[in-house]
Amino acid sequence: ALATASFEAARQTVSAWINAPNASSVIFTRGTTEAINLVAQSFGGHHFKPGDVILLTEMEHHSNIVPWQLIADRTGAVIRVIPVTPTGELNLDEFDQMLSKGVRLLAMTHVSNVTGTINPVAEMIDRAHQQGALVLIDGAQAAAHMAVDIQALDCDFYAFSGHKMFGPTGIGVLYGKSHLLEAMPPWQGGGEMIEQVSFAGSTWNQLPFKFEAGTPNIAGAIGLAAAVDYLQQLDHELVSEHEQRLTDLTLAGLRQIDGIRLIGDAEHRLGAVSFVPKAGHAHDIGTLLNEQKVAVRSGHHCAMPLMAALGVSGTVRASFCFYNTESDVDRLLQAVAKACSFL
Numbered sequence: 245a246l247a248t249a250s251f252e253a254a255r256q257t258v259s260a261w262i263n264a265p266n267a268s269s270v271i272f273t274r275g276t277t278e279a280i281n282l283v284a285q286s287f288g289g290h291h292f293k294p295g296d297v298i299l300l301t302e303m304e305h306h307s308n309i310v311p312w313q314l315i316a317d318r319t320g321a322v323i324r325v326i327p328v329t330p331t332g333e334l335n336l337d338e339f340d341q342m343l344s345k346g347v348r349l350l351a352m353t354h355v356s357n358v359t360g361t362i363n364p365v366a367e368m369i370d371r372a373h374q375q376g377a378l379v380l381i382d383g384a385q386a387a388a389h390m391a392v393d394i395q396a397l398d399c400d401f402y403a404f405s406g407h408k409m410f411g412p413t414g415i416g417v418l419y420g421k422s423h424l425l426e427a428m429p430p431w432q433g434g435g436e437m438i439e440q441v442s443f444a445g446s447t448w449n450q451l452p453f454k455f456e457a458g459t460p461n462i463a464g465a466i467g468l469a470a471a472v473d474y475l476q477q478l479d480h481e482l483v484s485e486h487e488q489r490l491t492d493l494t495l496a497g498l499r500q501i502d503g504i505r506l507i508g509d510a511e512h513r514l515g516a517v518s519f520v521p522k523a524g525h526a527h528d529i530g531t532l533l534n535e536q537k538v539a540v541r542s543g544h545h546c547a548m549p550l551m552a553a554l555g556v557s558g559t560v561r562a563s564f565c566f567y568n569t570e571s572d573v574d575r576l577l578q579a580v581a582k583a584c585s586f587l
């Protein structure tokens with residue numbers, strides 16, 4: 245009973261944090277990926293007709309591409325892709341033109357995990373709604389860094405992961421508008437998701453349990469709520485000012501280093517900074533930085549279509565959070581300069 249009460253209290257905490265209209269529209273999943281697969285399989289499987297358009301963007305993580313490819317194959321829906329500009333921003337003129345062509349659902353990321361670009365999601369949701377399209381936002385990169393107000397955004401679905409906001413792995417959230425979730429069939433069967441089971445047929449439990457088959461990740465949800473409690477103590481404005489300052493310093497410093505080229509230059513961005521060496525491969529510089537104890541990630545960042553669009557095979561990505569300091573930026577810049585001298 246204590247575990248159940250704590251699990252439901254965690255749902256309340258998460259729900260209040262994103263300003264969801266009610267806790268029953270907050271479904272616990274294994275993460276962003278599972279949340280998107282849930283919508284693709286349940287909503288898409290139920291509603292998509294041949295020729296319906298699923299609109300994605302060129303900057304999506306594979307987790308917000310492949311689930312749509314799977315359901316498109318099954319239903320005959322087609323995928324169209326909003327292109328990115330060389331600065332790593334979305335081309336909104338193209339978006340407007342693409343919207344008018346039978347779009348059923350727009351699925352897009354709030355923030356790019358490669359370039360840090362913050363997309364104008366509120367405006368895009370509004371435009372999509374005007375054309376009768378629903379919108380799913382992949383919030384994996386946004387949830388820890390900005391205050392997300394689901395009702396102000398008015399998105400239809402929002403997905404995020406615990407482990408990107410200081411919570412545990414294997415837990416995440418799908419928020420969905422109640423009337424949409426009500427009309428969607430379950431996507432996995434068993435456990436808590438039933439009301440009544442007989443061999444003549446079964447009926448489904450109410451929201452959110454209809455979408456939580458099997459014993460849930462109770463410990464994970466409680467851990468996620470603890471992370472939310474922690475994040476709530478921080479001053480969001482101070483945090484974003486701090487992250488912005490570190491990002492600006494990094495960008496200015498990297499521009500002074502001859503051997504590298506910045507990838508992405510969006511006007512609105514969070515603290516993910518991508519770059520490539522002019523000589524050699526991103527992995528070379530990534531390895532040289534890690535040897536100097538500077539933790540960066542190199543590779544395609546699960547965004548191969550974005551790599552192709554930007555004409556690179558991979559990037560080195562440094563990312564900043566509230567716990568980073570200006571001396572971390574100095575260390576990074578020195579290490580990049582040194583690495584470049586080896587390449």
Ligand code: PLP
Nearest residue numbers: 275276277305307357382384405
């Ligand atoms: N979407 C974005 C933008 C991400 O950055 C990530 C993870 O890196 C995911 C989706 C997938 O998240 P998860 O692996 O937690 O499901």
